Amino acid sequence: MAKHKVGFWLYENGGGLAIQKKFEEQLLERDIQVVPDLNLREASASSGTILCNGVSMEELSLYFSYNAGQQTQYQIYLYDMVDRLIPVINNFNSFALTEDKFKTTHLLRQHNIRTPDYRLCHRNDLDSLRLAMREWGGRAVYKPTDGWGGIGIVRLENEESLDMLQPFLHQLDVPHFFVERYIDNDNTDFRIDIVDGQFVGCYGRQAPKDHWKTNITSGGQVINREANDEVIDIALKAAAATGLEIAGVDLLYDREHEEYVVLEVNGIPAFATPEQEANGLDFNNRKIELIVDLIERLVQHPDQRNHRQLTTSTNENTNA
Template identity: 60%
Template sequence: MDKRTIGMWLYRNGGGDKIGKKIIKQLKERDIDVVNDLNLRHAIAKNGHIIYHGKENSGIKLDKLDLFFSYNAGEQTQYQMYLYQALNRIIPMINSYDAFALTEDKFHTSFVLRNNGIKTPDYKLCHRDDGHELKKIIKKWDKMVYKPTDGWGGVGLTKIENEANLDMLMPFLNQMDLRFFYVEKFIDYDNTDFRVDIVDGEFVSCYGRKASGTDWRTNVTSGGSVFMREANDEIIDVAMRACKATGVDIGGVDIIYDREKEEYVVLEVNGIPAFATPEQEKMGLNFNSKKIDLIVDLIDRKTK
């Protein structure tokens, strides 16, 4: 068998550089070479090949790799994703482009989850000219959340508590030239969530996030904080089914408890869930080693 070679693009902040080195070390122990830090920003496509032109490894044909492992949410661009899609037509990916694109879109994720029997907040997708429909919804739901379908980290989330809020928001949304609006019913919850990590169908870890002060968003980038939290069997089952439904090899599932309906609800499936930072490891989040082991096993299996 020819020696296997994969490409990897892993985030470097928050301890990501050390995580990458550990993954590379374990893969080399299995006789798998890694071409590291392959940012598709520095690649071009021509004549049936996607060729990398970075400072290192310049000239390598990415389509000749055995697999590409892309794990960098913060630096993704439209160009990179376009090449990501093309490359995945030729070689295996973790996650696949289809799974990545699905989980990047909140409406499509909710649509797929609901059709697989997984609870999500009630939602509506409306054409931009259906302002009257949004007013009907706010009267029915009392409170709702406007979400950009392709946002992450809590950016752009807007809580709408009455018609006056909606009237103020609509001109702003129209200025953005959006073609449609996605809204979810605001869930009565305790301002905490469960982040459950799944790799290759196996449970890795669970921790909690709590909104700060009077905010309702639990995202760390929006001021939320991480705390130790155990997952029960029901939460783990929901997370596993959500990852299976969306097709992700690696997924971080955000789950809250709906106090009104007394049930667990999936808010989001994140295709690039972060490893624990050094600071979080000090507070007891010790799942990095297990996650690395499972990712290495997954790469090994997908390249055989």
């Protein structure tokens, strides 16, 4: 009988079942048993216990939540509570932070990590957005602060575009507007995977012809891409600033200012699919090994769980 039990909720599509099997085999070699399919959507709580598929979450040594496509507010609500009781990967504070584009971008800038210029304002303060767009040469990108996969992102070509967008956003009862300066780029990006403060691998995404979004859900295509020292260094600092144990850092090369900028920090970066592995993305095994090492360390030393308060480090020389 294994000394420790860890709960898993891992996506199943795109090779996820094979990935989970590798986790189960490697962790069992370290006397750690995986309890799979602990989807908090199926959980309920009473009398001091959160019960999920017959498993008391409080009795686990750790919970590994890694399914971006099926998160609901109910699951996230319980995710927060579980994290208060046992180690969780990713820790909830950092996961929740990186689900919000504004908060992530603002924190990165506090740590002197380059991001697109941005403006957040109340939805009735369009004058502030117009001023920002003028400063940026008339082009911007509107982003829902809590969106993913490129959903809801709109490129604004001029101030008139902003006026046309406003009624739609009012219908959605959006409390604030978040816009970024449009980055002049070649319609490709970098995705840098980081686990436990270590570089795992790199690939890119390319937007469809005559389009500008690189997200796979928007039609983007995964491409092989070599990481240079600069993008790795930026990604390591971005992951550290957010506090994520596992991070996927998305960067663009700004041709106008000749520098790399961080667009997002993703708390659930996907493993390479079998098709992508066949085309040369070979970082899965290293990523699994590093996560297994991280799990083993946290179940043996739960006091090392990452609950530190994220603070600015403007006194440090963290410019990438």
